[in-house]
Amino acid sequence: MGRYLLRRLLQAVPVLFGTTFLIYVVVWQLPGDPFAGRCGDRACPDAFVNAMNEQFRLDEPLLVQYGHYIANMLQGDLGLTYNMVPVTDLIAQAAPITLRLALVALAFEIVIGVVAGVLSGLRRNSFFDNLVFVSTLLALSIPTFVLGRFLQWLLGVQWGIITPSVSGEATWGELIVPGIVIATTTTAILARLARTTIAENLRADYVRTAIAKGMPPHRVIGVHLLRNSMIPIITLIGLDLGTLMVGAVVTEGIFNINGLGGLVYDHVMRLDSTVVVPVATLFVLIYILANLVVDLIYGLLDPRIRYE
Amino acid sequence: MSEQLAQVSTSTRPRGLWDDAWDELKGRPIFWISSVLILLFILMAAFPTLFTRVDPHVADLSRSMEEPSAEHWFGLDRQGRDVFARTIHGARASIIVGLAATLVTTLIGGLLGILAAYLGGWADTLISRLGEILLGLPFVLGAIIILTTFAGAQSGAGPALVITLVVGTLTLLSWPLVARIARSAAYSVKHADYVQAARALGAGPFRIMFRHLLPNVMAPVIVYGSLMVATFISAEATLSFLGVGLRPPVVSWGVAISEAGDYIRQAFFLTAFPTAFLCVTVLAFVMLGDAIRDALDPKLR
Numbered sequence: 001m002g003r004y005l006l007r008r009l010l011q012a013v014p015v016l017f018g019t020t021f022l023i024y025v026v027v028w029q030l031p032g033d034p035f036a037g038r039c040g041d042r043a044c045p046d047a048f049v050n051a052m053n054e055q056f057r058l059d060e061p062l063l064v065q066y067g068h069y070i071a072n073m074l075q076g077d078l079g080l081t082y083n084m085v086p087v088t089d090l091i092a093q094a095a096p097i098t099l100r101l102a103l104v105a106l107a108f109e110i111v112i113g114v115v116a117g118v119l120s121g122l123r124r125n126s127f128f129d130n131l132v133f134v135s136t137l138l139a140l141s142i143p144t145f146v147l148g149r150f151l152q153w154l155l156g157v158q159w160g161i162i163t164p165s166v167s168g169e170a171t172w173g174e175l176i177v178p179g180i181v182i183a184t185t186t187t188a189i190l191a192r193l194a195r196t197t198i199a200e201n202l203r204a205d206y207v208r209t210a211i212a213k214g215m216p217p218h219r220v221i222g223v224h225l226l227r228n229s230m231i232p233i234i235t236l237i238g239l240d241l242g243t244l245m246v247g248a249v250v251t252e253g254i255f256n257i258n259g260l261g262g263l264v265y266d267h268v269m270r271l272d273s274t275v276v277v278p279v280a281t282l283f284v285l286i287y288i289l290a291n292l293v294v295d296l297i298y299g300l301l302d303p304r305i306r307y308e
Numbered sequence: 309m310s311e312q313l314a315q316v317s318t319s320t321r322p323r324g325l326w327d328d329a330w331d332e333l334k335g336r337p338i339f340w341i342s343s344v345l346i347l348l349f350i351l352m353a354a355f356p357t358l359f360t361r362v363d364p365h366v367a368d369l370s371r372s373m374e375e376p377s378a379e380h381w382f383g384l385d386r387q388g389r390d391v392f393a394r395t396i397h398g399a400r401a402s403i404i405v406g407l408a409a410t411l412v413t414t415l416i417g418g419l420l421g422i423l424a425a426y427l428g429g430w431a432d433t434l435i436s437r438l439g440e441i442l443l444g445l446p447f448v449l450g451a452i453i454i455l456t457t458f459a460g461a462q463s464g465a466g467p468a469l470v471i472t473l474v475v476g477t478l479t480l481l482s483w484p485l486v487a488r489i490a491r492s493a494a495y496s497v498k499h500a501d502y503v504q505a506a507r508a509l510g511a512g513p514f515r516i517m518f519r520h521l522l523p524n525v526m527a528p529v530i531v532y533g534s535l536m537v538a539t540f541i542s543a544e545a546t547l548s549f550l551g552v553g554l555r556p557p558v559v560s561w562g563v564a565i566s567e568a569g570d571y572i573r574q575a576f577f578l579t580a581f582p583t584a585f586l587c588v589t590v591l592a593f594v595m596l597g598d599a600i601r602d603a604l605d606p607k608l609r
Contacts (some may be wrong), residue, residue, distance in 0.1 A: 014437065015437060015440050015441055015444070017444065018437065018438070018441045019441045019444060023445070023453065024443060025459070026454060026457050027453060045599050054400060060589055071431070074475075076578065134362075137591065137594060137595065137598075138591070140538070140590075140594045141538070141587050141590040141591035141594050142587055142592065143546055143586065145546050145550075145565075145609060146545075146551050146565070146583050146587065147588065149565075149572070149579070150583075153572050153576075157573060164379060176376055178348040180451070194405065213519075219574065244335055246445075249448045249449055249452065249550075250448060250549075250550065251444070253550070261449070264452075265452060265550070268453060268456050269456070269551075280445060280449060280450075280453070283444070283445065284441070284444035284445060287443070287444040288444060
């Protein structure tokens with residue numbers, strides 16, 4: 001187990017370096033003068049341009065820039081943005097908000113998606129099953145930004161139930177609707193996956209054996225069936241953590257939430273690339289760790305899986 | 309029994325997966341409904357003038373944001389352009405992006421997946437790791453970074469170049485998913501007896517990859533690809549909405565929704581019509597993808 005963990009973490013290192021380098025190359029090759037429009041209508045003073053060039057080493061070869069950047073990053077120094085704000089501070093402010101948003105979305109996915117999927121898998125071709133099928137079809141057809149805009153208009157503007165724009169503190173209550181918006185697509189996929197998995201396992205020999213042994217139905221379903229059906233469901237939830245961060249870019253934009261997604265979007269749009277590499281690296285790191293955690297959960301659910 | 313046998317022996321070709329899948333599809337109303345809808349949208353994309361004779365670029369500023377009427381079914385937008393004409397003409401961008409991106413992604417992903425499975429070793433490691441990097445990067449974020457990078461080249465570029473750029477971006481970020489599916493499908497038959505036999509008979513790498521591995525990869529990749537069209541159409545609209553995908557003067561639903569967004573309180577119809585068309589298109593492709601998956605993957609039925 002320990003060796004397995006170590007090996008997986010070591011394998012993640014080249015992926016992380018590959019990611020940072022790839023993004024770094026793309027991002028710092030942004031065409032256009034990064035200082036255009038930085039200083040109002042007039043051109044930036046030479047002193048400012050020089051100071052920036054020195055900090056980001058924009059005039060040196062790419063590889064030197066990158067090496068310098070990584071060395072600083074490993075020491076926890078992510079530099080300043082073009083507006084002289086430390087990148088670390090910006091991330092520290094935005095990260096908890098995005099995390100809260102992701103947790104709300106995750107809770108919605110698990111509660112609604114898994115429960116609806118399991119129930120419709122148990123009662124195939126019932127009214128409830130058909131209702132879930134039509135709902136998932138609709139949920140998959142409505143793009144996230146359309147749903148976000150629509151709910152914002154309906155609940156926020158027309159009915160006045162929620163505030164159309166989330167405040168700076170971004171409390172849990174304010175994040176419920178944006179969280180649901182982010183989670184909708186995955187909830188539908190999750191419900192469908194849970195339904196087919198349950199329906200498939202319901203025909204498995206071990207379920208028949210358990211029923212034949214005279215086990216009460218709640219034990220057959222709750223212990224045997226559910227536990228064996230969890231692996232694909234947990235895989236999907238793990239892979240989806242990345243999607244939650246993405247939904248963040250669109251949904252945070254619509255509801256005006258000051259999270260990581262909005263942070264990156266704002267800065268890319270202003271041709272300020274300082275924030276992009278660290279945040280993208282953070283996302284990839286979360287993705288890799290989530291996959292690792294998912295693989296470790298497999299072992300808990302299915303004792304046949306061994307880590308060598 | 310003897311009748312049945314006689315019937316089987318008279319048919320010249322053995323029934324395969326594709327015949328079964330077609331039989332299954334034929335009997336499903338959802339397949340026909342979605343096909344008709346998709347054909348309608350493709351017709352709209354190819355020949356928009358069949359549906360409207362109004363030029364989507366003609367603007368009459370004095371009639372800005374006029375409500376829907378008999379003359380202008382969907383009303384007029386902020387610049388006084390006919391929303392019906394713009395919605396019809398907007399189909400082209402979505403359909404082209406959805407179909408082209410899916411085609412290129414499945415071809416590249418499928419090819420790289422088969423190569424990774426067949427070659428193994430460092431080629432497999434390289435393709436898989438590269439895929440992992442691209443998949444770890446959130447889709448929309450990656451697309452925003454790539455598209456803004458080329459935004460300079462995009463200004464003043466023709467619609468064809470802009471659409472190519474969006475298709476290229478979607479492909480670049482999505483091929484690893486297809487490659488992963490193709491790789492595992494090809495890998496599962498790589499050591500099968502018939503492949504070994506073909507190798508023993510002197511079949512070259514190309515023959516093994518395309519005659520023996522490819523047919524096994526087709527079904528899972530087609531299943532995935534058919535659902536991917538919907539994802540790409542939705543992604544194109546999302547990126548255009550964010551202002552990094554297609555942009556005016558290209559007529560597209562995403563652009564229209566983005567432009568109308570600021571006036572949602574005064575003129576809801578401006579948002580409603582392109583949104584409805586977008587959602588119905590995505591819905592049609594999701595339903596078609598569902599039907600194809602059910603037909604090709606009987607295990608999930």
